[in-house]
Structures are given as structure tokens and as C-alpha cells.
Amino acid sequence: MLTFDDLRDQFRPRPGHLDAATAGVAPTRMLQALRADLERWGDGGLDVARYEDAVARARAAFASLVGVPASRVAIGGQVSAMAGTVAASLPDGAEVLCVDGDFSSVVFPFLAQGDRLRVRHVPAGDLAAAISPGTGLVAFSLVQSATGQVLDGEGVAAAAAAVGARTLCDLTQAAGWLRVDAGRFDLTVTAAYKWLCAPRGTGFLTVRADAQEMLRPVQAGWYAGDDPWASCYGPEMRLARDARRFDVSPAWQAWLGAAESVGLFAAADAGEVERHARGLADALWTGLGLPGSDGSAIVTLPDPDGTRRAALERAGCRVAGRAGRVRVAFHVWNDRDDVDRALDALTSARTAGSAERR
Known part of the structure; x- marks a missing residue:
């Protein structure tokens, strides 16, 4: 500790x-790691294995911090892209319930689906009460960006479960200072460059096991493979069986930094x-x-x-x-x-x- x-x-x-x-x-530890890596890169000593180890360490650290197994964590870059995967996976006509005034990256991916989805907005304090049997997904930030308000995540999760709705919770303004249990929600998205102090372009998607089948891995690439180095050529697609199937290819230096910064908060x-x-x-x-x-x-x-x-x-x-x-x-x-x-x-x-x- x-x-x-x-x-x-x-x-x-x-x-x-x-x-x-x-x-x-x-953090100083991250700065030291990145400076040393730049020197190695400049000398022609770029080390992919070092970056892959950093991704694994960052994934494990975040999993520990938010209380889920590492197998339930996928790596991403931006909240909007991760939320976009969820939006693209919803059936036509699904109702998505959002918070009025929530950050656009949690809302735009669903609005961008045009007439395919029904997006409804309610005040933050009314979110749990507004969930109805016709709601397919509740998408919200646990801590609101514009106001700092901390929503009743437990109440929202319970109300959604009572009617069979799924939950997508954005932990970007929470993880790093607020104790959170990502496993309470079907899905969570987190940008790590704020309270977790990681480089921009690093983030996490958590997927509960019983929600995995609802997601279509629309961004599947080589890093989502069951064994990325053995499954990186077609024509067959062999995706990872756990949440890693939603991984995106990591930006190497950014994840080297994330391993250090997220690791600090996980150890505290x-x-x-x-x-x-x-x-x-x-x-x-x-x-x-x-x-x-x-x-x-x-x-x-x-x-x-x-x-x-x-x-x-x-x-x-x-x-x-x-x-x-x-x-x-x-x-x-x-x-x-x-x-x-x-x-x-x-x-x-x-x-x-x-x-x-x-």
C-alpha cells in the first residue's frame, strides 16, 4: 500500500x-518513465514488449481501483468512441435515457444514431425515477462535468435492474478521487487523463460478463484478437473471449505513462x-x-x-x-x-x- x-x-x-x-x-514517476522511453526510442531501441507490459499493468491497476476483474476491462482512447460502441450495439427503436446537461461525449454517440434510437433527457436528480419499462439503456456521468454533482449511482442501477434496462456510467470525473464500484453497472467508460493523471488518449471500458453479448465489437482490430500476435492476419477473426475483444490498438507511449499514473492511485x-x-x-x-x-x-x-x-x-x-x-x-x-x-x-x-x- x-x-x-x-x-x-x-x-x-x-x-x-x-x-x-x-x-x-x-506524476514524477510517469515523467521519468516517459523520458527514459524517449531516449530509448531515439537510440533505435523501441521495445514493443515493454509497451505491452504497460498495457497489462494499467489494465490490472484500473481493475483493482474500480473493483472488477482485469478480464472485464478493455482499453480505449476516448469516452465518445467507447460510448459509440455501445450506441452502435443497441437495437433499432431502443430508448436511451440521459441526463440533461451531461457531457457531450456521453450523449452525442446516441444522438448521432439519428432516428434509429430514441434519446430522452431528464434532470440529474430525476434520473432514477424516470427509468421506465420502456427504457433500454441509462447513460450518465456519475459526477457531472458542469456542476460537480455526484449522482446516486446505486439508485440508478437498482431502478434500471428493476425494469431490465442496461446502464452505462461514465466514471471520468469520479475515478481517481471517488471510490467507485464499476461492477455495479453493466458498462462503464473512463477517460484517464483527468483525475487518474494519465496521458490523454488512454481510457477504459468495463463490461460486466452478463452484458458482453449485447455489445458488437465495431472497432475490432488486431489488438482485440484472442492472441494478438497470432491472430493479426485474416481471413478468420478470432477475438478475445473476455472484455479484451473491445480493446483498441494502444498508443504506446501514452500507455507507458498510464501504467505509472493509474498504478499509483491503485496502490493508494x-x-x-x-x-x-x-x-x-x-x-x-x-x-x-x-x-x-x-x-x-x-x-x-x-x-x-x-x-x-x-x-x-x-x-x-x-x-x-x-x-x-x-x-x-x-x-x-x-x-x-x-x-x-x-x-x-x-x-x-x-x-x-x-x-x-x-
Whole structure:
């Protein structure tokens, strides 16, 4: 087990980095591995076996982190592509229930099917109650990108199971700070470059055994083969029997990095990471004199004209603006000084705004 202090020591961003919800920080262990690999590549020593080992390590680490067997994890690149596989596998006329305002990569793959699928959107808080016997799939992000809201995943999964609907849960804004059980859902998709701090272009699809047959491996390539090096030529197609049949060919250096970063979070105490991130977010809510959210590591505030974001950036905070809100995200590298920095900036912005209105 990696201690929390050892995990924190792997991350050394400038003070005020409050933007893990946009992109993570590269851990030092990953930087060392990638730099060494670039040197080997430059010397003509590119080593495919090393990359394949990295894919296996990243797959196993993610499986451990989200509580499923490695055989239930496929590797991918982008959430939209993985969700697109699910969309292409649904029968004509299937109803897909989505959250109003969810991230486009969870929604567009289904809307792109045009008249073939029926896509319905409901407010996040109404998701479980909106599931009906006619629902074929519930597609949603466990933690909402624009608001930071943590949905009741257990409630959604139970309501879907009660009517025979499948679930597709996006864990991108959750895995890495929030303890999650991917096995609770039929399918999950995760981009690893945010809270898991992996290189962009790495991600994971989990497929529960009883849901595997519903998926058509529309992106099947050589790496989805039962034995990729022995089944990489036609005319026969011999796909892996487990979730690896949905693998895409890995971007080598990206997966070398993912093995290091995801491995760090898998080796740490996930509960300690969650308590730390949630505690800092709660401290900011308290300092602002506002009721907290639902225990999210993400704090968002209305910011239609960008005033709050500008004040935070002037104070040296790296934050994001999303859907008319400013978004502040706390992760392992943040501390109380970051809370105070953000609190001072937001208080100043509020005071300035009050003076202008007078």
C-alpha cells in the first residue's frame, strides 16, 4: 500500500492548481518513465514488449481501483468512441435515457444514431425515477462535468435492474478521487487523463460478463484478437473471449505513462484520497458561507460574466469555466493553502461586485 504522503509527493504542480477536472498533473514517476522511453526510442531501441507490459499493468491497476476483474476491462482512447460502441450495439427503436446537461461525449454517440434510437433527457436528480419499462439503456456521468454533482449511482442501477434496462456510467470525473464500484453497472467508460493523471488518449471500458453479448465489437482490430500476435492476419477473426475483444490498438507511449499514473492511485488508500479531496471542497463551501454540495471534490459557482474565474486566475489559481459556472477541483496535490487562496479571490470578487452595484 502506498501511503498518502508518498502519493502526494509524486505531484509537484505550482500552487493553486485546482483543475484536475480538466486535466491531471503528471506524476514524477510517469515523467521519468516517459523520458527514459524517449531516449530509448531515439537510440533505435523501441521495445514493443515493454509497451505491452504497460498495457497489462494499467489494465490490472484500473481493475483493482474500480473493483472488477482485469478480464472485464478493455482499453480505449476516448469516452465518445467507447460510448459509440455501445450506441452502435443497441437495437433499432431502443430508448436511451440521459441526463440533461451531461457531457457531450456521453450523449452525442446516441444522438448521432439519428432516428434509429430514441434519446430522452431528464434532470440529474430525476434520473432514477424516470427509468421506465420502456427504457433500454441509462447513460450518465456519475459526477457531472458542469456542476460537480455526484449522482446516486446505486439508485440508478437498482431502478434500471428493476425494469431490465442496461446502464452505462461514465466514471471520468469520479475515478481517481471517488471510490467507485464499476461492477455495479453493466458498462462503464473512463477517460484517464483527468483525475487518474494519465496521458490523454488512454481510457477504459468495463463490461460486466452478463452484458458482453449485447455489445458488437465495431472497432475490432488486431489488438482485440484472442492472441494478438497470432491472430493479426485474416481471413478468420478470432477475438478475445473476455472484455479484451473491445480493446483498441494502444498508443504506446501514452500507455507507458498510464501504467505509472493509474498504478499509483491503485496502490493508494482510495478512501483517504476521497476524504482529502472532499474535505478541501467542503472547507471552501464553508469559507464562502454557502451550503456544501453532495460531498463532491468539485465546487462550481454561477459565473455568467466570468468575474469569479478572472479573480481566481489573478490570484494564481488554475480553474475552468463551464456552462456559465466557474469550476474548482481539489485533488491529492492540493492543501488548505489552495483553499485559502481560492477563498480570498472569491471573497474579493464578491466584495468588488457589491461595491459596483452600490
